[in-house]
Amino acid sequence: MSDPLHTPLYDLHLELGARMVPFAGYALPVQFPMGVMKEHSHTREKAGLFDVSHMGQVIVRGTDYAAAATALERLIPVDVLGLGPDRQRYGFLTDDAGGVLDDLMLSNRGDHVFVVVNGACKAADIAHMTAAMPDVTVTEITDRALLALQGPRAEAVLAALNPDSAAMRFMDVRSLDLAGAACWVSRSGYTGEDGFEISVPADQAVDLARALLAHADVEPIGLGARDSLRLEAGLCLYGHDMDRGTTPVEAALSWAIQKVRRSGGARAGGFPGADTILSQIQTGTDRVRVGLLPTGRAPMREGVELFATEEDTAPIGTITSGGFGPTVGAPIAMGYVAKQYANIGTTIYGALRGKRLPVEVAKIPFTPAKFKR
Amino acid sequence: MKFTEEHEWLRSEDDVVVIGITEHATTQLGDLVFVELPEVGTTVTKDDEIVVIESVKAASDILAPIDGEIVEVNEALTDNPAMVNEDPLGDGWFVKIAPSDPTQIEGYMTEAAYQAFIA
Numbered sequence: 001m002s003d004p005l006h007t008p009l010y011d012l013h014l015e016l017g018a019r020m021v022p023f024a025g026y027a028l029p030v031q032f033p034m035g036v037m038k039e040h041s042h043t044r045e046k047a048g049l050f051d052v053s054h055m056g057q058v059i060v061r062g063t064d065y066a067a068a069a070t071a072l073e074r075l076i077p078v079d080v081l082g083l084g085p086d087r088q089r090y091g092f093l094t095d096d097a098g099g100v101l102d103d104l105m106l107s108n109r110g111d112h113v114f115v116v117v118n119g120a121c122k123a124a125d126i127a128h129m130t131a132a133m134p135d136v137t138v139t140e141i142t143d144r145a146l147l148a149l150q151g152p153r154a155e156a157v158l159a160a161l162n163p164d165s166a167a168m169r170f171m172d173v174r175s176l177d178l179a180g181a182a183c184w185v186s187r188s189g190y191t192g193e194d195g196f197e198i199s200v201p202a203d204q205a206v207d208l209a210r211a212l213l214a215h216a217d218v219e220p221i222g223l224g225a226r227d228s229l230r231l232e233a234g235l236c237l238y239g240h241d242m243d244r245g246t247t248p249v250e251a252a253l254s255w256a257i258q259k260v261r262r263s264g265g266a267r268a269g270g271f272p273g274a275d276t277i278l279s280q281i282q283t284g285t286d287r288v289r290v291g292l293l294p295t296g297r298a299p300m301r302e303g304v305e306l307f308a309t310e311e312d313t314a315p316i317g318t319i320t321s322g323g324f325g326p327t328v329g330a331p332i333a334m335g336y337v338a339k340q341y342a343n344i345g346t347t348i349y350g351a352l353r354g355k356r357l358p359v360e361v362a363k364i365p366f367t368p369a370k371f372k373r
Numbered sequence: 374m375k376f377t378e379e380h381e382w383l384r385s386e387d388d389v390v391v392i393g394i395t396e397h398a399t400t401q402l403g404d405l406v407f408v409e410l411p412e413v414g415t416t417v418t419k420d421d422e423i424v425v426i427e428s429v430k431a432a433s434d435i436l437a438p439i440d441g442e443i444v445e446v447n448e449a450l451t452d453n454p455a456m457v458n459e460d461p462l463g464d465g466w467f468v469k470i471a472p473s474d475p476t477q478i479e480g481y482m483t484e485a486a487y488q489a490f491i492a
Binding site: 031035036037224228297298299301323324326331353 | 403404406407409425427429430431432451455458
């Protein structure tokens with residue numbers, strides 16, 4: 001492994017007392033002196049600032065927006081063409097077997113598509129997109145950092161830097177001047193809270209971060225709380241809750257495949273794995289991603305096997321993400337179970353340290369979404 | 374007070390040895406969210422797993438640093454694991470062991486030696 005890369009905020013993280021860990025090829029803060037639990041609660045109650053500069057920022061450009069969107073629809077089973085100007089939507093790249101290569105956010109930026117992909121996948125995603133879309137240009141943006149400001153106070157905090165931000169609704173995107181920097185802002189995030197994701201020129205990222213942190217309601221938040229926040233929000237972590245071995249239908253992400261791309265739609269199919277994915281939407285799958293609430297106090301983490309009874313020897317599923325939910329105040333998890341056990345309220349059993357402990361299939365998100373729709 | 378290389382502390386109180394983890398350990402582990410304690414009356418041998426703790430990050434085992442019998446456990450931790458982070462050397466203790474061999478504790482590090490060990 002080569003040494004982890006630094007984001008533009010690296011020195012600021014050290015100054016703020018972060019404990020740094022390698023993640024997706026970058027040195028990133030796992031926690032600040034406040035600690036994971038308090039960082040989590042602070043984000044739910046006020047506002048947290050996250051450095052997500054490891055993520056890939058990509059511009060896909062054709063002769064116009066429609067050309068770029070049409071090309072992307074060959075790789076992504078969502079309605080990119082129908083996405084309105086200055087609007088963002090969730091999607092994923094699929095492979096020929098219907099597996100998920102990565103999940104991503106797509107924005108209609110007028111004359112091009114702005115795509116944000118996972119840091120760990122970005123090199124492969126860009127190579128894949130470049131090879132599969134020779135009719136458009138795929139450009140990785142390497143001179144911009146990416147920050148996320150999340151929580152109920154995010155709107156007021158950002159409005160203090162630019163009041164136009166407050167007019168944005170969930171999944172709106174806009175170019176905004178923030179602390180003197182020309183930013184690309186979306187009203188979105190990965191915590192279940194209202195908030196913003198901000199692409200900022202790398203050389204102005206520290207100034208913007210300091211301007212946001214200067215607000216009494218804002219604290220820096222590390223990867224630890226980012227994970228517990230997204231887990232409570234029921235959001236998938238790529239490489240854990242879905243990957244090439246799971247289809248979007250198994251991952252309970254069919255909602256992201258609009259009617260126009262489904263069987264009978266005007267632009268049905270035409271993406272890798274369409275036969276598998278579209279037939280699964282019709283017929284269902286043998287296993288599905290569900291929320292899980294261990295009924296005891298012991299967290300159940302990734303890899304814990306699930307069983308129908310306390311005695312059965314053949315597992316009926318596996319936990320793919322799990323831990324303690326600070327806002328829920330109890331252990332929470334997600335995982336895949338055979339479809340006959342996927343109904344909410346079903347009691348199954350997780351194997352933990354040689355014991356079978358009850359787990360209830362539960363609705364996700366575990367904490368209510370607070371998006372400003 | 375004595376210290377192990379596993380970041381446990383041992384404090385003799387009358388005929389029993391109180392066992393917990395150091396502040397250094399709690400800092401490394403992060404916020405604790407779960408503590409599973411042994412049953413009172415259990416006979417333990419050095420290096421037996423006696424307590425399971427989980428932080429926001431991962432699960433860890435606490436091993437018995439000495440031979441003996443568990444005579445008391447800190448039940449309050451079950452409902453409030455965070456007490457270990459808040460007061461690791463005091464209210465955050467885990468178990469009390471009646472040692473089979475009261476001299477066994479003497480083999481562990483002094484506070485000065487432990488501070489040098491973690492430095």
